Amino acid sequence: MPHEELTEAQLAAVHHVDGPLLILAGPGSGKTRVVTHRIAQLLELGIPARNIIALTFTNKAADEMKRRVGLLAPLASVWMSTFHRFCARLLREYAPYVGLPENYTIYDTSDSLQALKHALDALDLDLTHTTPDRVHSAISWAKNNLITSEQYEPRRGSPLGAIVARVYPEYQKRLLESGAVDFDDLLLHTAVLLRENPEIRRRLDERYRYILVDEYQDTNLAQYTIVRAMSVDYPNLAVTGDPDQSIYGWRGANLSNILDFEHDYPNVKIVRLEQNYRSTKRILRVADRLISFNKRRKLKSLFTDNAEGRPVRLIFHPTQRDEAEQIASCIEAEVRAGRRRPRDFAVFYRTNALSRALEFALREFSIPYQMVNGLEFYQRKEIKDVVAYLHLLNNPRDNVAFTRIINTPPRGIGRGTIAKLQIHAAQRGLSLLAAARESGLIEGLNKKAAVAVAKFVAFFDHLTLSATAPVEEIIGHVLADSGYHDFLKQSEDEDDQERLANIEELLTAAREFDEMHPATGALEAFLEQAALVNDTDAWEVEDDRVTLMTVHAAKGLEFPVVFMIALEEGIFPHERSRNEEDQLEEERRLLFVGITRAREELHLSRACYRHYRGQFRPTVPSAFLMELPQEELDFQQPKTAAAVDQALSAAMSDIHCESQHGDDGIDFDPHDLEFAPRPSLPVSSEENHADFPVTLSSEEGQSEGVVAAPPFRLTTAAELAARNAEVAFSGPTPAEKISPEVFHQGMVVQHPIYGLGKIVALSGGGAKRKATVMFASGAGEKHFLLAHSPLRPATQNT
DNA sequence: TGTGAGTTGATTTTT
DNA sequence: TCAACTCACA
Numbered sequence: 001m002p003h004e005e006l007t008e009a010q011l012a013a014v015h016h017v018d019g020p021l022l023i024l025a026g027p028g029s030g031k032t033r034v035v036t037h038r039i040a041q042l043l044e045l046g047i048p049a050r051n052i053i054a055l056t057f058t059n060k061a062a063d064e065m066k067r068r069v070g071l072l073a074p075l076a077s078v079w080m081s082t083f084h085r086f087c088a089r090l091l092r093e094y095a096p097y098v099g100l101p102e103n104y105t106i107y108d109t110s111d112s113l114q115a116l117k118h119a120l121d122a123l124d125l126d127l128t129h130t131t132p133d134r135v136h137s138a139i140s141w142a143k144n145n146l147i148t149s150e151q152y153e154p155r156r157g158s159p160l161g162a163i164v165a166r167v168y169p170e171y172q173k174r175l176l177e178s179g180a181v182d183f184d185d186l187l188l189h190t191a192v193l194l195r196e197n198p199e200i201r202r203r204l205d206e207r208y209r210y211i212l213v214d215e216y217q218d219t220n221l222a223q224y225t226i227v228r229a230m231s232v233d234y235p236n237l238a239v240t241g242d243p244d245q246s247i248y249g250w251r252g253a254n255l256s257n258i259l260d261f262e263h264d265y266p267n268v269k270i271v272r273l274e275q276n277y278r279s280t281k282r283i284l285r286v287a288d289r290l291i292s293f294n295k296r297r298k299l300k301s302l303f304t305d306n307a308e309g310r311p312v313r314l315i316f317h318p319t320q321r322d323e324a325e326q327i328a329s330c331i332e333a334e335v336r337a338g339r340r341r342p343r344d345f346a347v348f349y350r351t352n353a354l355s356r357a358l359e360f361a362l363r364e365f366s367i368p369y370q371m372v373n374g375l376e377f378y379q380r381k382e383i384k385d386v387v388a389y390l391h392l393l394n395n396p397r398d399n400v401a402f403t404r405i406i407n408t409p410p411r412g413i414g415r416g417t418i419a420k421l422q423i424h425a426a427q428r429g430l431s432l433l434a435a436a437r438e439s440g441l442i443e444g445l446n447k448k449a450a451v452a453v454a455k456f457v458a459f460f461d462h463l464t465l466s467a468t469a470p471v472e473e474i475i476g477h478v479l480a481d482s483g484y485h486d487f488l489k490q491s492e493d494e495d496d497q498e499r500l501a502n503i504e505e506l507l508t509a510a511r512e513f514d515e516m517h518p519a520t521g522a523l524e525a526f527l528e529q530a531a532l533v534n535d536t537d538a539w540e541v542e543d544d545r546v547t548l549m550t551v552h553a554a555k556g557l558e559f560p561v562v563f564m565i566a567l568e569e570g571i572f573p574h575e576r577s578r579n580e581e582d583q584l585e586e587e588r589r590l591l592f593v594g595i596t597r598a599r600e601e602l603h604l605s606r607a608c609y610r611h612y613r614g615q616f617r618p619t620v621p622s623a624f625l626m627e628l629p630q631e632e633l634d635f636q637q638p639k640t641a642a643a644v645d646q647a648l649s650a651a652m653s654d655i656h657c658e659s660q661h662g663d664d665g666i667d668f669d670p671h672d673l674e675f676a677p678r679p680s681l682p683v684s685s686e687e688n689h690a691d692f693p694v695t696l697s698s699e700e701g702q703s704e705g706v707v708a709a710p711p712f713r714l715t716t717a718a719e720l721a722a723r724n725a726e727v728a729f730s731g732p733t734p735a736e737k738i739s740p741e742v743f744h745q746g747m748v749v750q751h752p753i754y755g756l757g758k759i760v761a762l763s764g765g766g767a768k769r770k771a772t773v774m775f776a777s778g779a780g781e782k783h784f785l786l787a788h789s790p791l792r793p794a795t796q797n798t
Numbered sequence: 799t800g801t802g803a804g805t806t807g808a809t810t811t812t813t
Numbered sequence: 814t815c816a817a818c819t820c821a822c823a
Contacts, residue, residue, distance in 0.1 A: 412799065553812090
């Protein structure tokens with residue numbers, strides 16, 4: 001095997017055979033190459049493939065590893081899989097040890113949430129101060145930290161904890177009754193299995209003598225424990241990771257696992273891969289500076305022999321529309337000039353909701369794009385419906401599946417009937433399907449409902465006859481016999497026609513699966529597959545399209561040109577991360593990950609105004625921008641910035657500004673801002689003379705009526721006038737003032753921030769003329785001094 | 799039981 | 814904005 005293309009550091013990792021190995025791999029340092037070469041090396045040394053296992057977090061990563069090992073060692077069949085899939089297989093074998101049937105069902109997030117809601121309902125818990133979602137993630141957190149339902153103890157005085165303490169056991173009981181596990185259970189059950197059965201642990205340790213774990217910084221305690229348990233007698237554990245790229249703390253990933261690796265495995269060999277083969281020097285310096293603000297990390301110095309490259313661009317746009325259009329036109333120009341192809345570009349954003357303006361702009365410019373995510377295929381209602389039939393066939397105890405399909409399509413079996421079935425099932429210790437078989441015996445169930453239930457059971461029993469057929473055939477039976485196909489076909493709704501098309505796609509997937517797995521027992525394997533894949537896996541490098549994705553989804557990928565948008569306080573870093581230093585560091589790592597995806601060009605941007613969650617509001621630049629090395633940046637504030645200022649000023653003019661001393665959570669010194677990304681706030685009204693600087697913009701901690709404004713230096717009125725003279729206005733509000741006399745009672749008016757409203761009262765005259773406007777946006781009633789307000793009749797431009 | 803209007807409350811999401 | 818959920822009515 002030729003290794004000469006590997007560097008010394010890489011070779012050190014590749015040639016390491018026995019004993020623990022920690023590979024600290026910076027972004028773009030050729031980590032996957034090292035791992036794949038190392039597997040090939042182990043095989044070459046005569047270690048049987050069956051003794052090696054490689055664990056990853058995503059199917060994508062596992063597939064990529066398989067592909068590349070396949071190139072180096074074509075005949076080997078090393079098991080490379082995700083943690084969850086590995087556990088799922090293991091549990092099929094050892095299911096009885098943890099109280100599961102062998103045909104257990106894997107619930108996806110929405111299924112398990114459903115099960116949790118049932119449990120909450122049954123216990124009649126008060127959820128006024130929390131949501132099932134939060135309870136769900138609290139349970140998930142507990143499971144990831146190996147806290148079983150029996151062990152769970154709430155923090156004292158925590159209302160959420162008290163609820164979890166009660167519902168967790170009930171939820172777990174229900175899962176077991178349904179013969180089901182959630183994603184976290186796959187890990188938890190496996191960890192418990194290994195902990196409580198030394199014999200099994202020993203066997204697996206011996207079997208998997210060489211273990212490789214990718215993205216180790218993202219492991220949680222459960223995963224750590226599983227790996228640890230299998231590397232006691234044979235501690236040949238090699239992990240790769242980068243603490244700076246840990247972005248899944250919110251899912252229970254524990255940074256300590258990698259930070260303390262040396263402690264847990266004393267004789268560890270550590271290899272640092274610090275040379276970057278991906279990005280330009282400038283991009284790397286920007287990333288390096290940013291991440292240096294984090295405290296919890298392992299110091300490492302990134303360097304590259306790559307070209308210096310162009311400065312990183314930082315652009316402030318007036319609105320998100322300008323942002324999107326500028327990106328689209330930039331891409332179009334590059335493609336048209338033949339310098340780049342669409343697939344060279346990627347746009348990253350913090351939250352999915354931010355993709356909308358981009359999609360719109362890209363369509364407008366006729367640029368092909370692919371969005372990773374959206375609604376995942378297996379999450380679509382129609383797919384979940386059909387798959388639920390399969391689940392119930394495979395595991396008749398699956399109560400979530402039963403509840404999902406009992407009245408889908410409508411069979412006249414409503415909530416009341418289902419509730420009665422549930423009571424009956426609980427009383428007799430039956431599954432819902434078994435209870436349904438006794439529908440005639442159920443107390444209080446009227447005849448019509450009982451007959452409908454009996455009919456369903458008869459249909460389902462008939463369906464069972466085909467359960468061993470190829471999956472495609474089973475689905476065919478489900479569609480035809482359940483009436484689901486006809487139900488959709490007869491529907492007037494256009495969406496339902498699309499649903500039929502999606503079901504066709506499911507049939508195709510099933511056919512392909514059947515071809516690859518001709519053995520019997522296909523149904524169970526198909527369901528496992530369906531539960532453990534997601535759509536990010538479907539992302540195609542080959543397609544010549546611009547890629548749109550969240551920063552999280554971008555991990556592990558790279559693109560010649562990367563745009564990152566909406567670098568604004570509250571969005572990136574996300575508002576929910578602002579209070580805790582740990583979380584803020586994770587946000588910073590997230591930005592680090594995004595930046596280091598770029599090979600040649602990086603464009604960062606922010607819109608001064610953004611439509612977000614139905615509101616049009618001014619924004620504050622992300623504090624992270626202030627941490628970037630300004631000498632590497634090419635900062636551009638568009639000409640229309642003056643227009644932005646004015647719109648902002650107009651918006652401010654009618655609202656009382658509360659001044660606050662000190663800072664409002666945004667902690668940086670304006671003097672550091674030599675490059676001054678500062679939309680400024682002009683003083684333009686008698687009502688707006690409060691003691692500046694006005695700091696606002698976070699929703700919390702502000703009294704009502706206070707509006708956001710960036711905590712920057714103020715432009716003087718004279719400066720503003722000068723700038724306005726230079727630049728024609730093209731922003732969100734018209735430059736010309738509207739005479740106060742134009743407004744009349746009942747008129748529908750437009751406001752740049754609050755949107756549409758209606759004038760409910762008028763008073764005064766001339767320059768003092770005031771209006772009271774009731775807004776539709778939920779902003780309520782506001783008072784305006786018409787001479788200075790940004791209000792205008794809505795009819796002008798709608 | 800099924801449906802349409804109104805209310806509410808929003809990250810990220812490997813599996 | 815938007816989708817998920819509730820609630821009142823047919």
